[in-house]
Amino acid sequence: MTTADLAKVIDRARVILLDFDGPVCSIFAQHSASTVAHELRRLLVDQAVTLPPEILAERDPLAVLRFTATLGRPAVVRLVDEATAREEVTAARTAEPTPYGREVIVAAQQSGRRIAVVSNNSAASVHAYLSARRLTSYVHPVIGRPEAAPERMKPDPFPVLAAVRELGAEPAECVLVGDSVSDIEAAHAAGVPAIGYANKPGKRERFAAADVVVDSMAELVTAFAVDEL
Amino acid sequence: MYNAIQETLDKVRIGRLTPESIRVRVLISDMTSPMAIPCRAEDQADDPGIRARGRRITDRSIHALTDAVQELADLGLVKTATTEVRVHRAAPLFKLFIINEQEAFFGFYPVVEHTVSVDGKPMAIYDAMGKDAILFPFTPSDEDASNDALYVEQARAWFDSMWGTIAREYAS
The missing domain is CATH 1.10.150 (DNA polymerase; domain 1)
Structure with missing residues (x-):
């Protein structure tokens, strides 16, 4: 997989679906x-x-x-x-922002793409983080964990499909960015391409099914090819 | 900023306007000092790298303006042409043009977030966005001695107060 593959995947994507814990922040950085x-x-x-x-x-x-x-x-x-x-x-x-996570959200918006969060964490916790970081206006919708239905968390495609439906988008014009195998599985089961974010050693090997793998969120920012960069 | 008076300078260049002298005074934010903006969006903190980027943009604009004004004198189109630049440590929040003490134009700089390259890495910053700002004209006419005239007078007084007190020489 190369920069060209990433550019191809990003060029097609009008909607960026972000997993929360990993691509956006490390939610349990302080609160273990x-x-x-x-x-x-x-x-x-x-x-x-x-x-x-x-x-x-x-x-x-x-x-x-x-x-x-x-x-x-x-x-x-x-x-x-x-x-x-x-x-x-x-x-x-007390969540810790992921390096270049904010830049991905802002640059995606600058490039005219829509951004949604699809998380196995509660929607309330995602909203709390986005609001504290003044990011709320960039992200819609926030799809959190299905209430009292843990069997419908990712890798079940249910939350991904909920986001796609809410946006009135086609699965093929979306891309999901996640840092776990269950993200890739959920995206593919929903017909959505998936980018694996290999934020720890050894993850890259587990993301064989992903359409493309990145080691840093900065690679995505570059792929958005915003004027100011 | 240069764009704003480019049209006027062009008119002098083609002979449509024939002033005897041109004197331009420019007051801008000092990018060598921390200010409210530009700053990092993540923690709203100052970042020398962001200001260095701001300084490069400002320098380009100042040089373009200075050169364009000087060119008119070099071509003999005006007897004297000067550009003076001073900086202050207040954040860039608006733009104000005062023309020959007769007209003024004011525009707000909204604060926007965008991702830019700082020291070769992407960084989300809060920045002043002047590009699309609407310029409100204040152009007093002879029969109108009211608000616009007062606005131009007060704008000029404000500019001079800044110029003569907290502003400093601009080191390009």
């Missing part, structure tokens, strides 16, 4: 993800849920939430989903 995962486990134990070993060792709150979908107990799912959402809003206050 593993602490939140631990809190969610405590909630589950309080609800007399038996935790399998892989969940006991899990550091990702969203993996703990996804596990609740297997319990067949809607009230517990809702409880954990709401607790996760509260923690995410707290975490968003």
